[in-house]
Amino acid sequence: MPVRPTHLGHALASEWTKIKSVRSTMWTLGVLVVLVVGIGFATAAGLSSGDTDLDGESPLTFGFFGVLLGILCVITLGVLVISSEYGTGMIRTTLTACPSRARVLTAKAIVFFLVAFTVTLACTGLVALMMDSMLSGNPGVAEPTGEDWFKATVGISLYVAMLGLVALSVGALIRHSAGAITIMIGVVLLPLVLAVFMQSESLADLQEGLLNYSVPNQLGVLYSNSVTDSGPSGWEPLGIITAVTAAALVAAYSALDRRDV
Structure with a gap:
């Protein structure tokens, strides 16, 4: 048999075979589609049926909930x-x-990122089209700009996919599914929950920081609907999550290279 040197393409083919063969991929992505599209449709239907005054809001912002x-x-x-x-x-x-080991982790990261980005982009694009068509007749609705469309679809999908890469890195560091998932849920939700209960004046600065840089608020920024007046704006959330993803991947590469399996 001919002997050929292996390369990243072989690792990518292997990881693609794995991710499309296991049931967890279909279940998680299936639930993702149901949540994003289903909640998006329900929100649009609820707002359109009552002729709700959107008070200058872009219809695309309501895709945030799903x-x-x-x-x-x-x-x-x-x-x-x-x-x-x-x-x-x-x-x-x-x-x-x-x-x-670096090639294995690189292949996993590339395949997962492309899958997560593609599915999320399809969902957010469909929701954006539904929101725009169903809420365009509401009083007070703002016409979304081209940048609004790009941020609510491509921008959001990039953010979600990179947050998934952070989760992959945490999985490589923890090597335990339940523990890593729990940590990531805490990363997503805990800052906002803590900020809600920080009512002391001495904790005002900490509360503001947690609110500004929590994942829900950064998603809101990309949807042009931030819950705070300070903190990240425009495309800054993508820069923040890119830096966090890079740091997490570096830690994962280092741990995978040094530790025994």
Whole structure:
């Protein structure tokens, strides 16, 4: 048999075969579609039926609610992409077939990112079209600009996919599915929950910081509907999540290279 040197393409093919073959992918992405599209449709139907005055709001902003819940599906899949192999012991087989651990993690990250981004983009694009068509007749509705459309679809999808990469990195660090998923849920929801209960004046600065940089608020910024007047604006949330993702991946590469399986 001819012997050929292996490369990243082989690792990508392997990871694509894995991610499309396991049931967790279909379940998590299926629930993602149901949540984002279903809640988006329900929100649009509820607002359009009552002739609600949108008070200058873009109709695209109301896609926020479905995406916020859909994030939980993406971070769950991100963790399972790598932690499930540790749970079953298949990581030994993977690293035997491809001894380059950096190549394995790179392939997992690329395949997962593309899958998460594509599915999220399809969902957010459909929701944006529904919102615009169903709420365009409401009083006070603002006409969305081209930038609004781009942020509510491509921008949001990039943010969600990169948050999923953070989850994948945490899965590589923790190597335990339940623990890594719990940590990521805390990262997404805990800052906002803590800020809500910080009513003391001495904690005002901390409360403002938690609100400004919480994941729900940064999603709101991309939907042009921030809950605070300060903090990130415009495209800044994408820059923040890119930096966090890069740091998490560096930590995951270092841990995977140094630790035994």
